[in-house]
Amino acid sequence: MDTLIYYALALVILLALIYAAIVIYRNMQRTGAGGRKGRRIGVVEHFSIDKERRLVLVRRDDVEHLILTGGENDLVIEQGIMRAEQEEPEVFHRPALEPRPRPAPRRAPPPPEHIPEPEPQGHAPEAVYEDPAPFAPHPSAAEPRVPPVPPMRREDG
Numbered sequence: 649m650d651t652l653i654y655y656a657l658a659l660v661i662l663l664a665l666i667y668a669a670i671v672i673y674r675n676m677q678r679t680g681a682g683g684r685k686g687r688r689i690g691v692v693e694h695f696s697i698d699k700e701r702r703l704v705l706v707r708r709d710d711v712e713h714l715i716l717t718g719g720e721n722d723l724v725i726e727q728g729i730m731r732a733e734q735e736e737p738e739v740f741h742r743p744a745l746e747p748r749p750r751p752a753p754r755r756a757p758p759p760p761e762h763i764p765e766p767e768p769q770g771h772a773p774e775a776v777y778e779d780p781a782p783f784a785p786h787p788s789a790a791e792p793r794v795p796p797v798p799p800m801r802r803e804d805g
Contacts, residue, residue: 688708688709689706689707689708690706690707691704691705691706691707692705692706692707692712693705697716700718700719701716701717701718701719702716702717702718703715703716703717703725704716704717710730711728711729711730712729712730713726713727713728713729714726714727714729
């Protein structure tokens with residue numbers, strides 16, 4: 649049992665050493681071999697077009713170059729791209745709008761002081777409505793039309 653614990657502990661230590669080596673290697677790649685932080689050259693962006701070709705944006709000082717790598721040969725697509733200085737974007741402030749005065753609510757016009765009443769003229773007789781005849785289907789719709797059958801002839805030999 650002691651051997652199993654010994655080998656498990658050795659495996660954990662070995663994995664920790666491998667992880668530390670990877671972290672140190674990546675850190676050296678980022679800062680360069682000399683460890684300089686103010687590098688003059690670097691890859692700004694890259695984009696894979698297909699399995700072989702990539703677009704790479706390389707910066708040297710403040711000038712960028714767009715390069716197509718892979719395939720039969722590498723190709724400089726655009727060179728001498730001037731890197732814009734990092735300026736703070738201009739912020740436009742809109743002046744505060746003053747609230748518009750609201751119009752006064754509309755009021756109904758006052759009623760006229762005197763409206764003459766219409767004089768009654770003879771009453772019109774009330775209209776008398778008769779119920780229409782109940783609905784009856786059309787006679788042809790009531791009975792289905794069957795074409796007449798001609799009489800059968802009998803032939804006696």
